[in-house]
Amino acid sequence: SAGPYTYEWTPTAGLSCTNCDDPIATPAVFTKYYIKITDKDGCNATDSVIIRVDEQVVANIKVDDTFCSSTIVPIINDFSNPSSAQYLWNVNENGGSITNGISTPAIDAVWHQSGTKKIKLKIINGRCSTEDSTTIEIERTPQTTFEVFKNECAGIPVKLHPNYEPESEYLWEIDEHQIDETGYVETVYLLWNTPGQKKIKLTTKNHNGCFSSKESFIGIQPYPTASIKAVNADNLCQGKTFELEATQDYRYDYSWRPPQYFDNNVTSKVTGTAEKSGYVYVDVTNQWDCM
Secondary structure (H helix, E strand, C coil), X not given: CCCCCEEEEECCCCXXXXXXXXXXXXXXXXXXXXXXXXXXXXXXXXXXXXXXXXXXXXXXXXXXXXXXXXXCEEEEECCCCCCCCEEEEECHHHCEEEEECCCCCEEEEXXXXXXXEEEEEEEEECCEEEEEEEEEEEEXXXXXXXXXXXXXXXXXXXXXXXXXXXXXXXXXXXXXXXXXXXXXXXXXXXXXXXXXXXXXXXXXXXXXXXXEEEEEEEEEXXXXXXXXXXXXXXXXXXXXXXXXXXXXXXXXXXXXXXXXXXXXXXXXXXXXXXXXXXXXXXXXXXXXXXX
16 A cells, blocks of 8 residues: 555664664664564555674784894784784785784784885774884894814814904804904914813894804814734844734724835734834824824
């Protein structure tokens, strides 16, 4: 039948009117509204509509101003948004990368090159979204390296060759040594007389306060035992055979001299022919070339 019609909207919360045909709805939460329409004869019909309400979100990046390159940069969104919010971080415009966290309110990032770096954040919650951005300064971190052999014999000078870093302090921590000089030295000389594993650590710190360290170990090795035992070398006559034996170890190498006295001069036990009175020697070398 024809109108006039009467209108009844429920629930009433958030509606500009409840008995009109076109109310404005501003609910605070997800709401399903029902409409009942009645004509002049008392006939009615009903329908419903769902209003989805997405909570607004706030983007507010919080991060310190300055960091050293290759160090972790903690970044947070300084606002408590609903758990349904999605966080879209962007730190890679200037060579950055996220190391921890992706679509989370807090992340860790790193930049390996110095300069001004931009951080962007977009937060989405349903149809609601917001953005924020900021910049930070990344200062150069010095590179710390030095060259050293893995093993050296006791009593032999050890040479260290650190790399050059301008406007930087060189802070050494070395077992059984103290180096007070903090400037760059092309070659650092060390000496250990006692065998063992020795730690060498260098920290390079520049004028920005950025630093890096390198730690290495060197094995200071003992010398082999060298002694000669006469197995058959008493009261020799010229042209007679003699036999000598040096201290044995499966890791030792031997060199007897003068070599012409011996049938084979590179074993621990050797034989030879007596030509004349004199001295013979044996050089013993271990696996670290200590002799």
